[in-house]
Amino acid sequence: MVNSTTNTSADITMNSEKLEEVTSLKYLGTIVSMDGTSTAEVRIRIAMVTAAMARLTQ
Numbered sequence: 001m002v003n004s005t006t007n008t009s010a011d012i013t014m015n016s017e018k019l020e021e022v023t024s025l026k027y028l029g030t031i032v033s034m035d036g037t038s039t040a041e042v043r044i045r046i047a048m049v050t051a052a053m054a055r056l057t058q
Helices: 039-056
Strands: 024-027 030-033
Touching (some): 030 039
Antiparallel strands (some): 024 030
């Protein structure tokens, strides 16, 4: 993933293998996306809270 204000691609190789470019990744428990939005992170956190509340009501 490359963070840039322009649509940039980076060819990075390690041990003669090209690394895969991804649109999002999980870093220290938080989802970082290429476009800078936190939509996926918010959805995951809402799902976690919903599951926790369901366990409390049982």
